[in-house]
Amino acid sequence: MISEDQILNARILIVDDDRVGVKLLDEIIRKAGFKNVRTTTNSTEAIALFEEIQPDLLILDLWMPELTGFDIMAKLATAYPDRFLPIVVLSHDADQQIHYQALESGAKDFLNKPYDRVEVMIRFRNVIEAHLLHLQVHQHNKMLEDQVAERTRQLSDAQLDVITRLARAIEYRDSETGFHIIRMSRFSACLAHAVGVSELECDQILRAAPLHDIGKIGIPDSILQKPGALTDDEWTMMKSHTTIGAELLSGSQSEFMEVARTIALTHHEKWDGSGYPRGLKGEEIPLVGRICGLCDVFDALVTARPYKGAWGLDQTLDEIRKGRGKHFDPALTDTFVDILPEILEIHQKYNDAQEN
Numbered sequence: 040m041i042s043e044d045q046i047l048n049a050r051i052l053i054v055d056d057d058r059v060g061v062k063l064l065d066e067i068i069r070k071a072g073f074k075n076v077r078t079t080t081n082s083t084e085a086i087a088l089f090e091e092i093q094p095d096l097l098i099l100d101l102w103m104p105e106l107t108g109f110d111i112m113a114k115l116a117t118a119y120p121d122r123f124l125p126i127v128v129l130s131h132d133a134d135q136q137i138h139y140q141a142l143e144s145g146a147k148d149f150l151n152k153p154y155d156r157v158e159v160m161i162r163f164r165n166v167i168e169a170h171l172l173h174l175q176v177h178q179h180n181k182m183l184e185d186q187v188a189e190r191t192r193q194l195s196d197a198q199l200d201v202i203t204r205l206a207r208a209i210e211y212r213d214s215e216t217g218f219h220i221i222r223m224s225r226f227s228a229c230l231a232h233a234v235g236v237s238e239l240e241c242d243q244i245l246r247a248a249p250l251h252d253i254g255k256i257g258i259p260d261s262i263l264q265k266p267g268a269l270t271d272d273e274w275t276m277m278k279s280h281t282t283i284g285a286e287l288l289s290g291s292q293s294e295f296m297e298v299a300r301t302i303a304l305t306h307h308e309k310w311d312g313s314g315y316p317r318g319l320k321g322e323e324i325p326l327v328g329r330i331c332g333l334c335d336v337f338d339a340l341v342t343a344r345p346y347k348g349a350w351g352l353d354q355t356l357d358e359i360r361k362g363r364g365k366h367f368d369p370a371l372t373d374t375f376v377d378i379l380p381e382i383l384e385i386h387q388k389y390n391d392a393q394e395n
């Protein structure tokens with residue numbers, strides 16, 4: 040509802056080249072209790088004033104030198120295509136065709152000069168009220184949209200949080216640190232972005248990559264934590280973490296889960312076909328698998344693990360370059376080297392040392 044106070048505080052703009060007419064109208068309106076009235080007799084000022092004041096009522100003379108009321112309405116309609124324009128046109132024209140034309144051009148009402156003082160104020164109030172109601176609905180919709188956006192963001196943060204914790208639970212058994220999965224998923228999103236993957240997909244990669252090793256939940260501790268070399272059978276079992284992970288993540292309707300499934304299944308495939316579980320070659324390996332595979336290896340090499348010290352950056356990069364076209368997609372390898380400063384920044388930010 041619109042209160043009387045809101046109506047009387049409405050912003051009103053009068054544009055009419057007839058000085059006497061403007062003065063008279065201004066008086067009538069102020070006498071009726073309205074406080075915010077601006078006037079101009081110069082039609083060329085109308086648009087700028089409209090923009091400045093954002094009036095709840097524009098009283099517009101039709102026939103003025105330079106810009107006519109029609110010109111002004113046309114400009115406003117172009118500038119504010121989705122807006123309710125609270126325009127009342129004033130004119131001496133008795134011609135019905137002109138009335139129609141004015142109403143079709145965006146005027147909400149049409150008044151003939153000379154006008155009846157009582158009637159004119161009722162009509163002004165009606166247009167003001169309609170405009171204020173329109174603004175109210177618009178603000179309400181905007182508030183609802185903001186609330187939905189905020190709730191969506193919260194849900195999405197909660198999803199990332201749950202995924203990261205779930206992934207950490209798995210990696211703990213594997214003597215990884217929690218920061219490995221954060222780093223490798225951020226490297227992956229960064230690399231994906233650099234090769235032109237869409238924002239939405241980069242975000243999906245960021246959220247899905249932490250689950251790349253979730254299949255390790257199905258691998259016994261005796262294998263996962265074995266200090267020495269694995270036997271052939273143990274190695275076969277170890278490799279099945281890819282298919283177990285894909286199995287765990289399959290069957291969902293969600294696009295995100297499908298990305299997670301693909302990453303879990305293909306992050307150990309190699310460009311030359313020597314990877315597992317399916318020995319896919321080149322672009323047979325889904326892009327997300329190639330991206331996450333590279334970033335997973337890079338982080339494993341450059342970070343200290345209980346069974347190995349951290350490799351220096353040069354040594355790590357040598358190893359990555361050596362894998363170009365063998366283990367890794369050559370184009371991705373090149374881009375990865377190009378964006379190394381960004382990668383190192385992420386590595387620095389999510390350093391293991393923070394965990395202790």
Ligand SMILES: [Fe+2]
Nearest residue numbers: 251252306307
């Ligand atoms: Fe893995």
Ligand SMILES: [Fe+2]
Nearest residue numbers: 223251252335
């Ligand atoms: Fe990993």
